[in-house]
Amino acid sequence: MTFDSLHFTPWSALAGGALIGLAAGLWVVASGRIAGISGLLGSLLGPRDSASGEKALFLLGLLAAPVLWLLLAGQPGIEFKTGALGLIVAGLLVGIGTRYGAGCTSGHGVCGVSRLSPRSIIATLCFMFSGFTTVFVLRHLLGN
Amino acid sequence: MKKLTAFVAGLLFGIGLLLSGMTNPAKVLGFLDIAGLWDPSLALVMIGAIAVAWVPFHWAMKQKTSLLGLPMQLPVSRELDRRLIGGSLLFGVGWGIAGMCPGPALVLLPTGHWQAWVFVIAMLAGMLIFNVLQTRR
Numbered sequence: 001m002t003f004d005s006l007h008f009t010p011w012s013a014l015a016g017g018a019l020i021g022l023a024a025g026l027w028v029v030a031s032g033r034i035a036g037i038s039g040l041l042g043s044l045l046g047p048r049d050s051a052s053g054e055k056a057l058f059l060l061g062l063l064a065a066p067v068l069w070l071l072l073a074g075q076p077g078i079e080f081k082t083g084a085l086g087l088i089v090a091g092l093l094v095g096i097g098t099r100y101g102a103g104c105t106s107g108h109g110v111c112g113v114s115r116l117s118p119r120s121i122i123a124t125l126c127f128m129f130s131g132f133t134t135v136f137v138l139r140h141l142l143g144n
Numbered sequence: 145m146k147k148l149t150a151f152v153a154g155l156l157f158g159i160g161l162l163l164s165g166m167t168n169p170a171k172v173l174g175f176l177d178i179a180g181l182w183d184p185s186l187a188l189v190m191i192g193a194i195a196v197a198w199v200p201f202h203w204a205m206k207q208k209t210s211l212l213g214l215p216m217q218l219p220v221s222r223e224l225d226r227r228l229i230g231g232s233l234l235f236g237v238g239w240g241i242a243g244m245c246p247g248p249a250l251v252l253l254p255t256g257h258w259q260a261w262v263f264v265i266a267m268l269a270g271m272l273i274f275n276v277l278q279t280r281r
Contacts, residue, residue, distance in 0.1 A: 063146075077171075089269040131239045139180060
């Protein structure tokens with residue numbers, strides 16, 4: 001392990017994280033809802049329910065964020081490292097995995113860990129572990 | 145009011161993701177690459193998010209209704225089963241391949257990068273496959 005001091009951005013990471021926590025906290029306090037992105041998407045792909053409008057508006061707000069960002073701050077730093085085939089495989093795994101695991105980085109990692117939910121803590125440890133392992137295998141064993 | 149709240153919460157969430165660096169796949173992969181040149185920034189995103197979300201969630205856990213008078217919709221399942229563990233492990237593999245998880249992938253759509261569109265379409269297909277498998281059981 002070598003510390004990457006060039007790309008390390010502690011303050012924007014903490015501030016961005018705090019804003020994520022604030023948004024999730026606001027929604028649960030005001031509306032009693034969990035800001036879990038995979039759960040919201042999965043629910044909207046299924047049959048309509050009385051909360052579908054609210055869920056869609058949360059996601060619409062999420063999509064409005066980069067538009068506002070582009071207008072006020074310009075293009076954010078974005079760099080992809082994966083080709084088309086990798087993206088398709090990754091997308092399928094993320095879609096299926098988050099639905100079977102009932103959550104992703106937001107629902108389990110932020111909302112669930114904040115509640116100290118044992119399920120969410122286990123889920124977060126699992127996807128962190130397989131995320132670290134996958135990058136290790138792809139970058140250091142297969143040399144991709 | 146509940147719709148406005150949902151939109152504002154989503155907007156703040158998205159700006160937080162952009163500010164934090166979670167919407168940059170190369171940065172996410174830099175965090176997941178502990179054996180290489182390691183960028184621990186994203187650990188601080190989690191710490192910042194949990195530190196702020198802690199109090200509202202602990203308040204919410206003690207309530208039956210929210211401030212807007214809506215029922216608290218907190219998960220009740222406590223089962224640590226194969227679905228939770230297997231699903232989360234699969235999710236992590238996809239996360240490690242692309243450096244994108246569901247929230248940041250959606251935020252990336254309007255920025256005009258084709259990679260985000262390919263990833264999101266495949267992700268939605270994966271979720272639909274899950275729905276089909278579920279209704280068959």
